[in-house]
Amino acid sequence: MEEKKMICIECPRGCELTVRTDGKSVDVSGNFCPRGKKYAQAEVVCPRRILTSTVRARYGMIPVRTDGEIKKSEIFRWMERIRAMRIDRDVKQGEVLLTDDDEGIRLIATASYRNEEGDNAAF
Ligand code: SF4
Numbered sequence: 001m002e003e004k005k006m007i008c009i010e011c012p013r014g015c016e017l018t019v020r021t022d023g024k025s026v027d028v029s030g031n032f033c034p035r036g037k038k039y040a041q042a043e044v045v046c047p048r049r050i051l052t053s054t055v056r057a058r059y060g061m062i063p064v065r066t067d068g069e070i071k072k073s074e075i076f077r078w079m080e081r082i083r084a085m086r087i088d089r090d091v092k093q094g095e096v097l098l099t100d101d102d103e104g105i106r107l108i109a110t111a112s113y114r115n116e117e118g119d120n121a122a123f
Pocket residue numbers: 008009010011012013014015030031032033034035036037
Protein backbone atom coordinates (compact mmCIF):
# COMPACT_ATOMS: atom_id res chain seq x y z
CA MET A 1 0.00 0.00 0.00
CA GLU A 2 1.49 3.32 -1.14
CA GLU A 3 0.79 6.42 0.97
CA LYS A 4 0.92 10.04 -0.20
CA LYS A 5 0.17 13.39 1.41
CA MET A 6 -1.39 16.14 -0.66
CA ILE A 7 -3.21 19.41 -0.15
CA CYS A 8 -6.71 19.68 -1.54
CA ILE A 9 -6.87 22.73 -3.83
CA GLU A 10 -10.63 22.64 -4.38
CA CYS A 11 -11.27 25.48 -1.89
CA PRO A 12 -9.28 27.89 0.31
CA ARG A 13 -9.54 25.63 3.39
CA GLY A 14 -6.70 23.53 1.92
CA CYS A 15 -7.26 20.25 3.78
CA GLU A 16 -4.19 18.03 4.13
CA LEU A 17 -5.16 14.71 2.62
CA THR A 18 -3.64 11.30 3.18
CA VAL A 19 -4.08 9.03 0.19
CA ARG A 20 -3.43 5.29 0.33
CA THR A 21 -3.56 3.21 -2.80
CA ASP A 22 -2.73 -0.34 -3.80
CA GLY A 23 -3.09 0.47 -7.50
CA LYS A 24 -6.72 -0.66 -7.60
CA SER A 25 -8.50 1.20 -4.81
CA VAL A 26 -7.85 4.69 -3.42
CA ASP A 27 -8.50 5.43 0.26
CA VAL A 28 -8.62 9.10 1.27
CA SER A 29 -8.63 10.66 4.75
CA GLY A 30 -8.23 14.21 6.08
CA ASN A 31 -10.88 15.65 3.76
CA PHE A 32 -13.48 17.90 5.37
CA CYS A 33 -15.97 17.34 2.54
CA PRO A 34 -16.58 14.86 -0.34
CA ARG A 35 -14.90 17.14 -2.89
CA GLY A 36 -11.54 16.38 -1.27
CA LYS A 37 -12.01 12.67 -1.79
CA LYS A 38 -12.97 13.19 -5.43
CA TYR A 39 -9.99 15.51 -5.94
CA ALA A 40 -7.52 13.03 -4.41
CA GLN A 41 -8.90 10.12 -6.42
CA ALA A 42 -8.60 12.12 -9.66
CA GLU A 43 -5.04 13.15 -8.72
CA VAL A 44 -4.01 9.52 -8.32
CA VAL A 45 -5.83 8.15 -11.38
CA CYS A 46 -5.62 11.02 -13.92
CA PRO A 47 -4.58 14.47 -12.66
CA ARG A 48 -5.97 17.41 -14.63
CA ARG A 49 -5.36 21.15 -14.62
CA ILE A 50 -6.55 24.35 -16.29
CA LEU A 51 -3.60 25.53 -18.40
CA THR A 52 -2.77 29.25 -18.44
CA SER A 53 -0.13 30.72 -20.72
CA THR A 54 0.49 33.44 -23.30
CA VAL A 55 0.41 33.35 -27.09
CA ARG A 56 2.80 35.38 -29.22
CA ALA A 57 1.21 38.10 -31.29
CA ARG A 58 2.78 40.46 -33.78
CA TYR A 59 3.02 43.35 -31.30
CA GLY A 60 2.85 41.64 -27.92
CA MET A 61 1.60 38.66 -25.97
CA ILE A 62 -2.01 37.53 -25.46
CA PRO A 63 -2.91 35.84 -22.15
CA VAL A 64 -4.80 32.58 -22.69
CA ARG A 65 -6.24 29.66 -20.75
CA THR A 66 -7.98 26.41 -21.52
CA ASP A 67 -11.75 26.46 -20.95
CA GLY A 68 -11.58 23.13 -19.14
CA GLU A 69 -9.09 20.96 -17.31
CA ILE A 70 -6.62 19.05 -19.44
CA LYS A 71 -4.72 15.92 -18.45
CA LYS A 72 -1.39 16.83 -16.82
CA SER A 73 0.25 14.38 -19.21
CA GLU A 74 -1.01 16.54 -22.12
CA ILE A 75 0.48 19.84 -20.89
CA PHE A 76 3.69 19.56 -22.97
CA ARG A 77 1.72 18.77 -26.12
CA TRP A 78 -0.48 21.82 -25.51
CA MET A 79 2.54 24.03 -24.78
CA GLU A 80 4.19 22.99 -28.04
CA ARG A 81 1.10 24.02 -29.96
CA ILE A 82 0.84 27.31 -28.03
CA ARG A 83 4.53 28.11 -28.66
CA ALA A 84 4.04 27.50 -32.39
CA MET A 85 1.18 30.03 -32.60
CA ARG A 86 1.63 33.59 -33.80
CA ILE A 87 -1.37 35.90 -33.99
CA ASP A 88 -1.43 38.68 -36.55
CA ARG A 89 -4.94 40.13 -36.12
CA ASP A 90 -7.21 41.66 -33.48
CA VAL A 91 -8.47 39.26 -30.83
CA LYS A 92 -11.46 39.69 -28.53
CA GLN A 93 -11.51 38.54 -24.91
CA GLY A 94 -13.08 35.07 -24.78
CA GLU A 95 -12.27 34.32 -28.43
CA VAL A 96 -11.32 30.71 -29.18
CA LEU A 97 -7.79 30.50 -30.56
CA LEU A 98 -7.35 26.72 -30.64
CA THR A 99 -9.56 23.64 -30.20
CA ASP A 100 -8.31 20.25 -29.13
CA ASP A 101 -9.68 17.52 -31.36
CA ASP A 102 -9.46 14.74 -28.76
CA GLU A 103 -11.46 16.23 -25.89
CA GLY A 104 -13.01 19.37 -27.33
CA ILE A 105 -11.14 21.58 -24.85
CA ARG A 106 -10.56 25.07 -26.24
CA LEU A 107 -7.84 27.66 -25.75
CA ILE A 108 -9.41 31.07 -25.18
CA ALA A 109 -7.99 34.60 -24.95
CA THR A 110 -8.43 36.08 -21.47
CA ALA A 111 -7.88 39.64 -22.72
CA SER A 112 -8.51 41.51 -25.94
CA TYR A 113 -5.59 42.41 -28.20
CA ARG A 114 -5.29 45.14 -30.80
CA ASN A 115 -2.89 44.30 -33.62
CA GLU A 116 -1.24 47.71 -33.81
CA GLU A 117 2.18 49.06 -33.13
CA GLY A 118 2.48 51.19 -29.99
CA ASP A 119 0.36 50.68 -26.90
CA ASN A 120 -0.96 47.39 -28.12
CA ALA A 121 -0.59 45.13 -25.11
CA ALA A 122 -3.49 42.87 -24.32
CA PHE A 123 -6.18 44.85 -22.50
S1 SF4 B 1 -11.73 18.66 1.26
FE1 SF4 B 1 -13.46 20.03 0.97
S2 SF4 B 1 -13.18 21.57 2.57
FE2 SF4 B 1 -11.23 20.53 2.38
S3 SF4 B 1 -10.07 21.80 0.91
FE3 SF4 B 1 -11.10 20.18 -0.25
S4 SF4 B 1 -12.99 21.12 -0.94
FE4 SF4 B 1 -12.21 22.36 0.73
